[in-house]
Amino acid sequence: MKYLKTYSIILILTVALNGEVFAQSNSIHIDQRIINVYGETYANNLKNKAPERILYLNYFLDHSYEIREVTYHNDEKTPKLSSVSLNTKYTGEITRPTFNVNSFNPLLYNFKRDRIRKTQYRVDNTNKIIVFYSEQEIAKAFNQSKQN
Numbered sequence: 001m002k003y004l005k006t007y008s009i010i011l012i013l014t015v016a017l018n019g020e021v022f023a024q025s026n027s028i029h030i031d032q033r034i035i036n037v038y039g040e041t042y043a044n045n046l047k048n049k050a051p052e053r054i055l056y057l058n059y060f061l062d063h064s065y066e067i068r069e070v071t072y073h074n075d076e077k078t079p080k081l082s083s084v085s086l087n088t089k090y091t092g093e094i095t096r097p098t099f100n101v102n103s104f105n106p107l108l109y110n111f112k113r114d115r116i117r118k119t120q121y122r123v124d125n126t127n128k129i130i131v132f133y134s135e136q137e138i139a140k141a142f143n144q145s146k147q148n
Contacts, residue, residue, distance in 0.1 A: 031058050033105040038090045057107070059142045065132045067101055067123075078122040078129060084109045099123045106132075 028047055034057050035043045047054050086094045087110050094108060113119050115135045122129050133141075 028054050029058070030054055031061050033061050033107060034058070036105060037087055037094070037107040042090055055146075056142055059145060060138065061106065063133075063141060063145075064138050065106060065130050067104070068129050068131055069127050070129050072122070072127055076122070078120055080122050080124045081109070081130070082124045084111055084121065086110070099126070099128075101128070104130075106130075 028051050030043050030047055034054070038046070043054070046057075081099060082096075086096060087108055088094050097103075097105075097108065111119070111121065111132060113132050113135055117134055118131055118137075119134075120129045120131045
């Protein structure tokens with residue numbers, strides 16, 4: 001009888017927690033830029049199975065970088081955006097877009113980012129550079145945004 005009560009309590013908690021996760025995942029919006037890279041099926045699977053990942057990707061798209069105007073120098077060693085491979089792992093159908101500040105999707109590219117330091121890439125033939133915050137900075141800011 002004691003085992004039945006314990007089993008019942010565990011079952012009720014499991015169902016309740018799954019319901020809570022399901023309710024939370026249904027209220028999460030998937031940014032279209034995520035779907036463009038991962039495909040709708042994969043993005044929806046992430047939403048249902050790892051809603052925190054979708055929240056992080058949504059945050060990453062809008063808060064992981066800044067675009068600055070910096071004068072170009074001939075001896076500059078900053079890697080160019082055109083040198084970064086595209087992220088075709090999920091859909092295989094991505095073509096390199098023309099850079100647009102308003103619609104930039106960092107998930108389209110396989111950027112090498114640093115855990116501790118900022119990294120930057122030059123937008124070819126412009127005075128623009130994309131500066132990515134370190135992985136630590138982004139994670140800290142994301143966690144703080146969830147508390148607000």
